[in-house]
Amino acid sequence: MSLQLEWSNEQSEYEVSEALIGQLRQLLDAAGEAEGVTDGEVALTFVDDEEIHRLNKQFRNIDRPTDVLSFAMRESAEDEPEITYEIEEGDESELQFDEMLGDIIISVPRAIAQSEDYGHSVEREIGFLFVHGFLHLLGYDHQTEEDEAEMIGKQEAVLQRIGLTR
Template sequence: MSLNLDWNNEQTDYEISEELIARLNRLLQAAGETEGVTEGEVALTFVDDEEIHRLNKEFRNIDRPTDVLSFAMRESAGDEPEMEITYEYEQGEEEGPELDEMLGDIIVSVPRAIAQSEDYGHSVERELGFLVVHGFLHLLGYDHQTAEDEAEMMGKQEAALQKVGLTR
């Protein structure tokens, strides 16, 4: 097995091309390699502001949209929300992915990514990449509650983005 990106697009604000997915997959591989994570599956879903607002309210009790949410399958921090995952199997399939293989879900608000890319003066692809690697690091247990933790996460995010050419 390897590190796999399984994605779904539930928004219409920005075209999610196969080239973008390939680049995000390379980004996931680069971040995973740096962290020593070479196996597992990450489910990535692109949504609109209304959906991420709903999820943020439901799972974090925060009544506003946000840019990215992460739901780790293996919780390492007590303050992260839990999300119930239901697998649907194809007819004839005896089992689906093993839970030990699933790292978690990353939900990205595409309208937020577009607005933030304009605010920061870089491409939408770069902002989407930043949010994906940010979410991935959260799946691995990283957080940014302190200045030191935030600096560590930012360094790891920037290094992964540089490796795949998603620069400012």
């Protein structure tokens, strides 16, 4: 098993190339390895500002567009009942569970604007937002300056590892 990336494109401002998706898969593997996460699925959707605005308002009650949203599927395992499975001797089949880690939604117009503001490529900005979203799926947050510094450090380390520098 491994980390899987499923993606969809619901915007028309920027062409999502196979090269970009390949980079995002590399980022997912690198971020997963850094965090000790080797299995699971991430669903990524590229949207426009109108759609991310709608989602931000609906799910976060914030009435404006944002650059990235994450919706984690993982909850604390402490509250979950333990499930065990018995496999009969000689059964050659494997049990495989693709755990859905969650959804990441990226506003492509926001990513384009931010890449211009920061003076780097759109691909780097999308990569940064993707890793940011992935860390949110794992439970990281940036409510304090310390937490934000930790997240940014982790994001930059992953981006550096695959060569997406400023």
